Amino acid sequence: MTEQEGTTDQPAGENPRQATIINAQFAFIAARFGDGLSAEERAEIRSRLARSVALGEQLRSVPLAHSDEPEMLFIPYRGKDDQTS
Numbered sequence: 001m002t003e004q005e006g007t008t009d010q011p012a013g014e015n016p017r018q019a020t021i022i023n024a025q026f027a028f029i030a031a032r033f034g035d036g037l038s039a040e041e042r043a044e045i046r047s048r049l050a051r052s053v054a055l056g057e058q059l060r061s062v063p064l065a066h067s068d069e070p071e072m073l074f075i076p077y078r079g080k081d082d083q084t085s
Helices: 017-034 039-058
Strands: none
Touching: 017 039
16 A cells, blocks of 8 residues: 555554454545545544554453453433333
8 A cells, every 4th residue: 555545564563463453444444435534634543443453452351251240230211201210
């Protein structure tokens, strides 16, 4: 890819798996919206994708048992006449 299109080089600190995911997601975004993106916007998008992928890796690294419950229970509000809470 050219400088204008973005780079496929692997930034420091990214593992090859993360780089593959980031490059694929960036290619999709560039193909869909690339004509309207400046070089600065492309760099920001790539940076945000890298952060998102890294955070996802961190989340997946936390071992959870099947019986682990969520931190808080979500109870949707269904109106003032709701008697379920």
